[in-house]
Every structure is written in structure tokens, then in C-alpha cells.
Amino acid sequence: MPEPDLVTIDRLRHPAPSQMRRLLLKAALGASAALALPGCATRVARPIVRDSRLVLPRLQVEEALVVREVAGLRPFRPAGFRVEPERIGDKLVIHNYGHGGCGVTLSWGTAELALEHALAQPERRAAVLGCGAVGLATARLLQDHGFDVVIYTRELPPDTVSNIAGAQWGPSSLLDREYRTPEFGARLARAARFANRRFQLLPGEHYGIRWMPLYFVSQKTEFTPGWDWGQTPELFRTRTHAPGTHPFGGRYLHEIQTMIIEPTIYLPAMMDAFRIAGGRIVVREFRGVEEVAALAEPVVLNCTGLGARDLFKDDTMLPIKGQLTVLVPQPEIDYATIAGRFYMFPRRDGIQLGGTHERGEWSTVPDPAKSAEILEGHRRLFDWKA
Numbered sequence: 500m501p502e503p504d505l506v507t508i509d510r511l512r513h514p515a516p517s518q519m520r521r522l523l524l525k526a527a528l529g530a531s532a533a534l535a536l537p538g539c540a541t542r543v544a545r546p547i548v549r550d551s552r553l554v555l556p557r558l559q560v561e562e563a564l565v566v567r568e569v570a571g572l573r574p575f576r577p578a579g580f581r582v583e584p585e586r587i588g589d590k591l592v593i594h595n596y597g598h599g600g601c602g603v604t605l606s607w608g609t610a611e612l613a614l615e616h617a618l619a620q621p622e623r624r625a626a627v628l629g630c631g632a633v634g635l636a637t638a639r640l641l642q643d644h645g646f647d648v649v650i651y652t653r654e655l656p657p658d659t660v661s662n663i664a665g666a667q668w669g670p671s672s673l674l675d676r677e678y679r680t681p682e683f684g685a686r687l688a689r690a691a692r693f694a695n696r697r698f699q700l701l702p703g704e705h706y707g708i709r710w711m712p713l714y715f716v717s718q719k720t721e722f723t724p725g726w727d728w729g730q731t732p733e734l735f736r737t738r739t740h741a742p743g744t745h746p747f748g749g750r751y752l753h754e755i756q757t758m759i760i761e762p763t764i765y766l767p768a769m770m771d772a773f774r775i776a777g778g779r780i781v782v783r784e785f786r787g788v789e790e791v792a793a794l795a796e797p798v799v800l801n802c803t804g805l806g807a808r809d810l811f812k813d814d815t816m817l818p819i820k821g822q823l824t825v826l827v828p829q830p831e832i833d834y835a836t837i838a839g840r841f842y843m844f845p846r847r848d849g850i851q852l853g854g855t856h857e858r859g860e861w862s863t864v865p866d867p868a869k870s871a872e873i874l875e876g877h878r879r880l881f882d883w884k885a
């Protein structure tokens with residue numbers, strides 16, 4: 500029985516219009532033929548790989564196309580995120596901070612862990628400290644469960660660390676090796692699964708969330724995810740493109756499907772949703788726990804990221820500086836890449852090229868030498884003639 504030739508269409512990612520018309524016609528004829536056969540009406544079209552050549556549009560990497568350079572401080576906690584209740588005076592403070600290099604990714608997930616503590620007590624009025632990805636997801640989830648919420652924050656988007664994020668969905672750079680325990684792994688898995696599903700349920704254009712293939716360019720024949728990604732292998736299903744079947748030369752391409760979240764769209768959309776649901780945002784800096792203890796709301800969710808270091812005296816918190824070089828938007832680029840320490844995430848506000856990880860570095864000033872390295876690394880990666 501003829502099968503619709505769906506993967507040939509998928510593989511020829513940018514065919515000429517005439518070619519595309521032929522392929523669509525072929526697929527439609529195949530599909531209608533399958534449905535017309537007796538007993539075949541319920542059969543699902545199964546993709547078949549017939550043409551294994553991966554055709555991709557080439558990223559243009561030139562200094563003349565750079566539109567900005569930015570740096571931000573990942574709120575890193577060597578033991579991983581802290582989601583934990585604490586009594587301060589007559590307040591229940593629920594901490595939710597320390598997400599390192601994946602605070603956008605895990606925001607909804609650790610919000611759900613925090614919510615459990617909030618629901619375990621009778622009060623339904625809450626203050627959320629912080630208006631980054633973690634604070635906003637926490638505030639929205641509380642609202643969805645009947646809480647009346649006020650966000651208090653020193654900075655608003657676009658001035659939060661969350662605005663600097665790439666932001667590719669994946670739990671990376673979260674904790675140090677010695678803290679990788681089965682218990683933390685189970686909490687991470689729960690948070691990752693919840694967050695992944697929540698992001699999938701947010702309407703794409705409005706929230707600035709897009710699915711796309713992410714290609715790991717590698718010498719290894721098999722994809723070997725890190726410990727953190729390895730906690731939820733079902734979220735990172737892989738297929739591999741052998742050398743010679745793609746434009747990246749003699750290396751393997753391990754492909755996963757990923758979500759790219761655009762903070763410049765996502766964070767304002769979250770603020771709108773929060774306000775529409777009756778939330779209020781107050782711009783205010785807290786200088787000590789006594790100011791937190793004086794708030795009117797009986798429950799406080801601490802989502803201050805790196806700010807928790809000073810405010811709640813968590814001196815394990817430290818910055819990991821990350822720098823991005825942003826190229827002018829190239830709308831035809833509809834895939835992401837990671838090659839060693841270099842990554843490329845295409846967004847509507849520019850092509851994000853990374854990256855750097857400088858542990859303990861507090862400066863948010865982009866380093867021109869690092870920008871040049873990022874640019875050169877990507878120039879070589881996309882020099883497909885070489």
C-alpha cells in the first residue's frame with residue numbers, strides 16, 4: 500500500500516516552490532490512496548526516510564551583521580535550585596531560586612514544587628518577590644490555584660537576567676557534580692516534566708515560543724546527554740545524521756526537537772496574563788528580611804534569583820557570567836545548533852550566538868575578546884565550503 504512520503508518533505512527543508520508543489524501533490528495522492536483502500540481508513544501515515552540528505556539554510560556570520568552584545572549573570576547555586584519553606588516571623592517564606600543556566604526552562608516546574616507548600620496552608624494571599632521567569636511562572640501558577648498575588652520587584656523586564664537568556668528549553672548548568680543525588684534527580688525530573696508540558700500549552704506566537712530542531716555537532720557516534728538532561732530522556736529523543744548527509748562536514752549531527760522561548764515576547768506576555776488575572780506589580784527593592792517580614796501578605800514566594808544571596812544571606816549563591824553576540828534576524832534560519840561551547844539560537848529579535856561561562860564573575864560588561872571568539876567559532880562552524 501502506498502505510504503504518504505512525509506519525510507521526504509521534512510528532509511527537503513527548503514525545496515524550490517515547484518519541487519514543493521510536486522511533493523505536496525505526491526503526499527496528498529498517497530494519503531488519499533491510503534484512505535480509499537478498504538480497511539485502511541484508520542491507518543496512520545508512517546513517515547519513511549527515503550532521502551537522508553539534510554538540506555539547511557546557511558547562517559551568515561559576519562561582524563557587519565552584529566547588532567548587539569550582552570552579558571548576564573546566571574543565578575547559580577552549587578547544590579541546585581532551592582525550593583523550600585521557611586518561617587520568618589509570622590510569615591511563611593517559600594524559597595524558589597538558584598536555577599543557574601536553566602531558570603527559564605525550569606520556571607514552571609519549580610513553581611509547581613513551591614505551589615505544593617503554598618497549598619498546604621490555609622492563606623490565599625501571597626507576595627512574590629521577583630519578576631523574572633521564575634517569579635512570573637510562580638505568580639501565575641498561584642493565581643491559577645485561587646491565590647490573590649502581588650509581585651514586588653526591584654527590576655522589571657527587560658532589565659532582568661531572564662531577558663538575557665537564550666532561551667533554549669533544556670536543564671543545563673544547574674548544579675555541581677558532587678550534588679547529583681538520586682533525590683535531587685527525582686525533583687529535577689518532576690520539575691522538568693511539568694515545565695516542559697506547561698510551555699507546550701502556551702500559544703506560540705503570543706508567548707514567543709517555537710519548536711525547532713536542535714543539532715548537536717559532534718565527533719561522537721552517539722548522543723550522550725549530561726546528567727541533568729539524562730533525568731528525563733523522553734524529553735530529548737534523538738535521531739542522528741551521519742557524516743556526509745548534512746552540511747557540517749565529517750561530524751555527526753544529533754538532532755532533538757527543542758523549544759526556543761523568546762524572553763522579549765514571553766516575559767511581557769506573562770506580565771499581561773498576570774495582570775489580566777487580577778495581579779498587581781509593585782516596583783520595590785527589599786534590603787533585608789525584616790522588610791519582607793513587614794509585608795501585608797501572609798505567604799511570600801522568594802524568586803529573587805541571585806538577589807537571594809544578599810537578601811536571604813545565602814552565600815552559596817554565585818554568578819556565572821554568560822555573554823551573547825547577537826546577529827541581525829535571519830528568518831530563514833529555523834534550527835538551532837550546539838557545537839562544543841558554541842551555541843546558536845535563532846529568534847525574531849536576532850540570532851543569539853553563545854556562549855561563555857565565567858564562574859564567580861560579577862561584571863555584566865561584554866568582553867570584546869570573548870565576542871570575537873564567539874563570532875569566529877560560529878564563522879568556522881558555518882563555513883560549509885571548508
Ligand SMILES: Cc1cc2nc3c(=O)[nH]c(=O)nc-3n(C[C@H](O)[C@H](O)[C@H](O)COP(=O)(O)OP(=O)(O)OC[C@H]3O[C@@H](n4cnc5c(N)ncnc54)[C@H](O)[C@@H]3O)c2cc1C
Binds near residue numbers: 629659665802806
Ligand atoms: C547568557 C545567558 C544565557 C542563558 N540561556 C538560558 C537558556 O538558554 N535557557 C534557560 O532556561 N536559561 C538560560 N539562562 C539562565 C536564565 O537566564 C536564569 O536561570 C533565569 O533568568 C533565572 O530567573 P530568575 O527569575 O530566578 O532570576 P531573574 O531573572 O534575575 O529575576 C530575579 C528577580 O528578582 C528581583 N530581585 C532580586 N533581588 C531583589 C530584591 N532585593 N528586592 C526586590 N527584588 C529583587 C529582580 O529585580 C528580578 O526581577 C541564561 C542566562 C544567561 C546569562
